[in-house]
Amino acid sequence: MEQETPLLNNCEASNTTHDTPDDDGIHLTAASERNEKTWRRIDHRTLLLNCLWTLLPRYLHPEGRKEYSKAKLHPTAYLDAVRGYAAVIVFFYHGWKETTLWVFRLPFIRTFILGGPGMVAVFFVISGYVLSYRMLKLIRNQESALLLDAFSSSMFRRWLRLYGSTSVATFIAACCVSLGWFIPLPDLAQPTFLAQMWNWLLSTIAFSNPFANIDGWMHPGVFFTPYLGQMWTIPIEYRGSIILFCFAISAAKLSVRSRMLYLWVVVLLCYFWRCVYIPEFLLGMFIAELSFLRHPERLGRPTLPMEENEKLSSRHSKLWQLSKAIATPIGSSIALVIGILLLGQPDPPNLGAAGPFPFQYLVHFIPPWFGDAAYTFWLSIGAFLVILALDSCTILQQPFTWGFSQYIGDLSFGIYAIHVLWIDVLYLKVLVPWQAIYLGDSYPAYIPGILVLSICMMWSADYFRRVDRLIVNLSRWLQTISFQKWQ
Template sequence: MEHSGALSRVDVLEEYDMKQLHDNGNGGRPSRKSSPNCTLLPILEAEDLDGEIKIFYPRLYFSSRGPLIITRTFVVAFLTTLIPSFLGRSPDRAASKKLHPTAYLDGLRGVAAFIVFIHHFIIDWYPMLCRGYASSEPGHSRYFLQLPLIRVVYSGRGMVSVFFVISGYVLSYKAIRLMRARQYSILLDSLASSIFRRGMRLFIPIAVSTFISMLFCRWGWYSKDPMGRNTIPSRRGDFWYQFKDWCGHVIRISNPLVDVNGRDLYAPPYDGHLWTIPIEYRGSIIVFLTLLCVAKLRPWLRLYVLAGMVFYSIWDSHWEVFLFLSGTLFCDIHFLASTLSFRDPHRQIVKEAVLIIISLFAVHLLCFPDEQSITTPGYRTMISLTPRYSSDQGLTQRFWIAIGAFILVGAMNFSTMLQRPFTTPLAQYLGRISFALYVVHGPILYTLGMQMLMPAVREWNGGVGWANYGLRALGAWVVNLAVCVLVADVFWREVDARSVVFTGWVAQKCWDREKTRG
């Protein structure tokens, strides 16, 4: 996610309302209703398999047919799990009829996760697309897809920055709503719950996905890409040694005491794309602590303080903190803007036109090339304007795509026209599986993707033409996309969503309830 984030669904990642999770009169199951006041991660309305077994078990215990029926029940449940949610019964279809006010952020995150998948696929097949247009000899930098704006369809690093802004926004939504309602007691409970559950919410799915990745490594399913760009694990001794190695990396990626920043990125060997997850966790904690700090400030003063923290972060080259706090700032502005009205239709049209132009400039920044930007027309001028504290080649790109993500989400915050494409059913579906798609696409590309790429590379080296290679690439893209979406759909329902319920259950069991006055 590269990172997803993402996070959230790189959470990206939303927080559940504890009352909805546990006080809904449904046996502790998540509520089937979607609250317009909270940004929630929808959970599959699946059958409770444990409940079915408990019902069957007493009657079948002394029956000779019991094992057969139980086996059949498990087989049917397993096959049902493999049915994509968009083909089967889904609770989100009913909930999606009425979208919450920030539903466009879910869609934007989904599209961003899809672009990250394209990025990681396409740079394996066409490494030259990492370069900017006209940055080098014509044979490697004069392709249509390298043009600014056009290259946004595979600008994965820019999408990671968008993830982080969305995370800051979503994680702040409920807290800022409570601040503006002056419900400080509920706000404290909400922040305490969010901080308590955040680590589990992020790292349980990561532990599952990297454990599967560890098994792939043991089975010898991983293959290196021709350019050696991908981070894949090495096979280490016997299974027990490999397991201990995996445990060590899971502990490292989830350790809240390890210094995490945007300058020294840690790529976990069991999926290098998950470098974003420690940053996601750190950024989340910074958001929660910031919200606690400004909770009782006057609204106008809170805006000034948040704006000051945002710009100090980018001035001090902490591009990741800048992105998360930008989301918090935009969320506060969203509630402020909701109290204002613009009734003049002519001014509304002008406003939308200006915001569209601004968003195009933001997309241009998000398309900052991964390689040879210093010789790319347009971007080399931007490099000369980069502050000295971000003059490192990697930080230069991070600086400008962070600015681009800031401008894009800021423009969308005020434009219903820009929001509209991201509230479509397709975008909303991608938003629901976005975190899962980000998590699973790496191992799939390292296995299935490489099995399709390597024969094509050998044929290319043998003299096959561009057309044949391009057809192979297109076919591989379709196959890998289909597999990634199907696996992400299952992972979302069976791992991601269940981890949300589990963290809510743990919090409910651990939480000290207030005593009611008699």
């Protein structure tokens, strides 16, 4: 290192310098004393630079970019990026769903700006796929002991994984409420900070009740935390996860064909009961089943899966024939286009004869008993088709395997959890008034504010991800010290 050279020179010069005692009575040469001061300045400067470097988003670090290299990707890593971009669309939806710019309301385009409700369905389908993937692998390999371990671990850690990170987000919101920066509900603010924290604690305990009655769709009386209204999806995510785990265990001993038949029976019944979030999780599991049919090498032992594939591709397996048809680039592209179109469904007040194409016609095919849950019907089917298309065609997955896409996927929970805070605290209260004074109200005038808001939101989501990883590690640590190993 370059700093080592002065140290050697000072050692050589020590024979001609006079000794000076330090505060502790230890004699140091004048050159050594100068060297110590130099290193102290270097250490302080290095420490400061390291601290500033740490504050930057991880994607700006060289090591951070290497972390997202394609060589290390799991076959289903593209789903993380899909979830990240879905969170970004929710951010656009909550910030600019009232936009009057006509181009954002065109079919297909509206999905990427106004498709927030559809992205929630995408979240649930992806969760069903990801959470069931390992269990299905163990079921197909008939590894019952490891399956029990996986089931127990997933059930044990799921509550803390979801509600732990959510409580961090609501705590930040509670602090903003106490400061008067963020008032989501009129009566939420408390007279003192301690009273606000007590209110937040009681709200968090009530919100994290796993036995609470939930309907599974957004309406005025939905079960949610008053500090962050968009987190109404977390109780549904938890309930859907537990149902998925229980279904996987109940179907573990079934053959592949029987398990798929069982799955579709439950899916159809849940549509009849208008519990649409459960089919969304189970349809994700169904897509994972198809992925193992197409890629038996992912099971780690190709002999048995090849025999299963021969059985499933016989004349009795229409499902395999359909899977092969969808897996072609043309079939996947058609499914993707239809899915994106359906995910652009307007909000319930506009879901009818006055809605955009083709929903003025599709609304008549929604079962009449759905009532205020009617908007969930086509969104669930659209989310299923999009994930099915992406999983069936590796060409369509490529944009989601890029390093930046993987980074966005890593930030998905943080983007979803805190974007409303930034919209309300920074954009509406600071940037919009500044824009009105200096830039006017033309459409280009909104661009600087949107860019500043997006940078701040992404940056804070990077920090939130670090806290989220601490909670994940905490759940793993609790599992490690609590679980006992069976012989």
